[in-house]
Amino acid sequence: MTVERYIRIIANLFQFGFANVCPPGFILKKLGVPGGSVAWKKRSMRHITTPSLRQGVAAFGLALGLAAGAQAAILDSSVALDALYIPALSLTNAKPGDTAAADKARAAMQRLDARWPAMRASLLQDLSSGTPAQAAVARKTLAQVDGAMAASRKAIAANDFAAAHTALEDVRMDLMTLRQARGVDYFMDRLTAFHQPMEVLALAGNSLKPQDLTPAKRAEMEKTFAEASALWRSVEQHLPNPQAYQLNAASLAQFNKGMADVTASLSRLSDALRGTDNSALLKTAAAIKPPFARTFTAFGHYD
Numbered sequence: 001m002t003v004e005r006y007i008r009i010i011a012n013l014f015q016f017g018f019a020n021v022c023p024p025g026f027i028l029k030k031l032g033v034p035g036g037s038v039a040w041k042k043r044s045m046r047h048i049t050t051p052s053l054r055q056g057v058a059a060f061g062l063a064l065g066l067a068a069g070a071q072a073a074i075l076d077s078s079v080a081l082d083a084l085y086i087p088a089l090s091l092t093n094a095k096p097g098d099t100a101a102a103d104k105a106r107a108a109m110q111r112l113d114a115r116w117p118a119m120r121a122s123l124l125q126d127l128s129s130g131t132p133a134q135a136a137v138a139r140k141t142l143a144q145v146d147g148a149m150a151a152s153r154k155a156i157a158a159n160d161f162a163a164a165h166t167a168l169e170d171v172r173m174d175l176m177t178l179r180q181a182r183g184v185d186y187f188m189d190r191l192t193a194f195h196q197p198m199e200v201l202a203l204a205g206n207s208l209k210p211q212d213l214t215p216a217k218r219a220e221m222e223k224t225f226a227e228a229s230a231l232w233r234s235v236e237q238h239l240p241n242p243q244a245y246q247l248n249a250a251s252l253a254q255f256n257k258g259m260a261d262v263t264a265s266l267s268r269l270s271d272a273l274r275g276t277d278n279s280a281l282l283k284t285a286a287a288i289k290p291p292f293a294r295t296f297t298a299f300g301h302y303d
Contacts, residue, residue, distance in 0.1 A: 071182075071183075071184055071185075073125075073126040073129075074123075074126045074127060074179065074182065074184050074186075075184065075186060075244065077119065077122045077123045077126050078123070078175070078179065078184075078186055078188070079244070079245055079246055079299075080119060080122075081119050081123065081175075082188055082299055082300070083246060083299065083300060083301040084108075084111055084112045084115055084119075084300075084301065085112060085168070085171060085172070085300075086296065086297055086299055086300030087104075087108040087111075087112075087297075087300040087301065087302045088105065088108040088109045088111075088112045088152070088168060089165065089168045089169070089171075089172070090293065090296075090297050090300065091104045091105035091108050092105045092108075092109070092152070092156070092161045092162075092164040092165035092168060093161075093165045094161065096161070096162070102159070102161060104302075105156065105161055105164070106156060108302070109152065109153065109156055109164070112149075113149070113153065116149060120142055120145075120146075123138075123142060124138060124139065124142055127141075127142075127178060127179075127182065130182060134181070134182065137178065137181065138178060141174050141175070141177070141178045144170070144174050145170075145171050145174055145175065148167045148168060148170040148171050148174070149167075149168075149171070151163075151164075151167035152164040152165075152167040152168045155167060172188070172192050173192065175189075176188075176189040176192050176193070185238065187235075187238060187239070187240040187245065188296075188299060190231070190234055190235045190238060191235060191292075191295065191296055193231050193234075194228060194231040194232055194234075194235055194292070195292065195296070197224045197225075197227045197228035197231065198228050198288055198289065198292055199289070200224050201221065201224055201225060201228060201269070201285045201288055202285060202286055202288050202289035204217075204221060204282065204285055205281075205282045205283065205284070205285030205286030205287070205288075206282075206286045208282055209282075210278035210279045210282065211278075213278040213281065213282070218273070218281075221273065221281075221285070222273055225266075225269060225270070225273060228266070228288075229266055229270070232262065232263070232266060235259075236259070236263070239259075245299060246299075246301075247298065247299070251298045251299070252298070254294055254295075254297075254298040255295055255298035255299075257291075257294065258291050258292070258293075258294035258295030258296075258298060259295055261291030261294070261295075262288065262291045262292050262295060264291075265284070265287055265288045265291055266288065268284050268287070269281075269284045269285055269288065271284075272284040272285075
């Protein structure tokens with residue numbers, strides 16, 4: 001069996017999450033190591049032929065290195081993009097009529113536009129390192145991002161910052177889907193996943209009136225809260241490496257404070273959902289979004 005064959009097998013096992021479902025003996029058997037499965041069961045490797053074992057281990061290590069290198073490259077490219085993307089996203093969400101915020105939003109979009117071609121090329125290279133099918137999906141997704149960027153640019157030129165913000169929202173959703181399909185565990189994607197049910201709760205808090213909270217509406221909020229809570233626990237359990245995510249001291253302090261405040265807000269919302277005060281419930285639901293925004297924007301570079 002050639003080294004290339006070993007690499008293909010190991011790569012396939014990694015792709016389908018072998019660590020969770022494949023015992024080591026099965027892996028050795030798939031590698032074609034004579035007696036591998038039996039040897040593992042007996043906890044003895046003495047009767048496995050040395051050349052086969054060495055070849056299998058070499059292929060195993062090479063596959064590990066290739067997978068880790070590809071994921072690290074995608075992580076670095078994503079962090080660099082988000083440092084510019086997040087300011088453009090957040091600043092286009094300013095209140096209508098805020099001239100200072102509008103100027104900052106234009107400047108942020110200009111910085112993103114200036115760096116996007118190089119960043120796009122880097123992302124395309126990193127995300128196309130898998131199979132031909134994965135490379136095709138990467139090209140299609142980045143074309144969608146191009147369209148969202150163009151729509152946002154056009155909206156800003158027309159002073160329609162709400163439309164610009166909506167267009168930019170699609171960017172993080174598209175890239176999250178692409179990274180998840182490649183098995184990349186990117187912290188910002190966990191925040192993006194939490195953002196969806198959080199936004200539903202905050203919108204309910206800001207738009208509904210106490211009399212609107214029928215038993216059915218409360219049940220919907222409880223279901224959304226359960227989803228948000230589960231996603232937030234995942235966020236808390238997979239905190240980012242500050243150096244890898246380019247968090248300086250000030251950004252890290254902002255991030256830590258935001259995390260703590262979101263956790264506290266969810267705890268208060270849990271209490272409110274068990275109570276009977278509809279006004280307090282809506283006020284508590286609306287209060288989740290500001291600390292989340294501070295958490296998310298800690299990863300943006302605003303100058």
